[in-house]
Amino acid sequence: MYNKILLAVDGSQNSKLALKHAVQLAEGNNDATVELIYVVNLNEMKITALQTLNQQDLNHTLEEKKEELDRLIKDSGIAYKVTILLGDAGPSIVDYANKNDFDVIVMGKRGLNPMQAFVLGSVSHQVIQRANCPVLIVK
Numbered sequence: 001m002y003n004k005i006l007l008a009v010d011g012s013q014n015s016k017l018a019l020k021h022a023v024q025l026a027e028g029n030n031d032a033t034v035e036l037i038y039v040v041n042l043n044e045m046k047i048t049a050l051q052t053l054n055q056q057d058l059n060h061t062l063e064e065k066k067e068e069l070d071r072l073i074k075d076s077g078i079a080y081k082v083t084i085l086l087g088d089a090g091p092s093i094v095d096y097a098n099k100n101d102f103d104v105i106v107m108g109k110r111g112l113n114p115m116q117a118f119v120l121g122s123v124s125h126q127v128i129q130r131a132n133c134p135v136l137i138v139k
Contacts, residue, residue: 039092
């Protein structure tokens with residue numbers, strides 16, 4: 001049984017499906033908690049900062065993302081927490097999961113074509129290779 005579930009989300013349809021699976025893993029287990037993490041890419045954040053030139057707008061954007069994630073899981077009745085991380089998705093998820101001793105990581109499969117996956121590597125592949133716990137990839 002999984003008590004400490006890490007759910008990595010990116011707003012995609014696959015991450016919404018992953019949310020459903022994470023909730024199913026936690027249902028019926030009073031000790032289970034789900035922590036949703038969303039990783040903000042630093043390079044994308046710099047571009048946004050240059051466009052807005054306003055820290056308040058950036059903070060507002062991050063708060064909106066947190067509220068959106070809250071809405072996705074709130075109705076499930078499962079104990080949860082939302083965390084926003086800054087960095088590259090794969091390494092950030094692995095680092096956070098390994099440092100916080102999660103029982104399982106649940107995440108959606110991102111739809112890269114074969115060339116993109118070869119050149120960029122997929123986030124899910126990076127997590128599978130480096131995480132110290134089981135990883136459930138939902139597609």
